[in-house]
Amino acid sequence: STISANLTAALSEKKKRVMQIGCDPKHDSTRLLMAGKDQRTVLEYLRNTNEDERKLDDIAEHGYGGCICVEAGGPEPGIGCAGRGIISAFELLEQLGMNAVELDFVTYDVLGDVVCGGFAVPLRNNYADTVYIVTSGEFMSI
Numbered sequence: 001s002t003i004s005a006n007l008t009a010a011l012s013e014k015k016k017r018v019m020q021i022g023c024d025p026k027h028d029s030t031r032l033l034m035a036g037k038d039q040r041t042v043l044e045y046l047r048n049t050n051e052d053e054r055k056l057d058d059i060a061e062h063g064y065g066g067c068i069c070v071e072a073g074g075p076e077p078g079i080g081c082a083g084r085g086i087i088s089a090f091e092l093l094e095q096l097g098m099n100a101v102e103l104d105f106v107t108y109d110v111l112g113d114v115v116c117g118g119f120a121v122p123l124r125n126n127y128a129d130t131v132y133i134v135t136s137g138e139f140m141s142i
Helices: 002-013 042-048 082-095 117-124
Strands: 018-023 068-071 105-110
Touching: 002 018, 002 105, 018 082, 042 082
Parallel strands: 018 068, 018 105
Antiparallel strands: none
């Protein structure tokens, strides 16, 4: 998450239009970009908002340098599949018109311990052109 957030921040400082999608059920990917704010997740939004009341601005918030931040979230621990949550998040973003937003880069902060095929969604559904795998055991890895 630290690497993704720093990459998003650096690209935003270069005046690039960047969106970061946090795909970790803990939904902590964008916290650094949102000045510590705990962002509402797409899955919470799906559970608690009527279909006819949903808007893109409710789940895609602006953070550091104008970047767009989205947190997919996950199911309650022990219930459901986090990968399925990512699929649901991407489907809702499409339904709400995220594809119409002009972006230079989209970064996906995908959980490293892949336990479900849903985590491969950015690749499988052609949401990503390039993938970089970065590993680190420390919080301040950049």
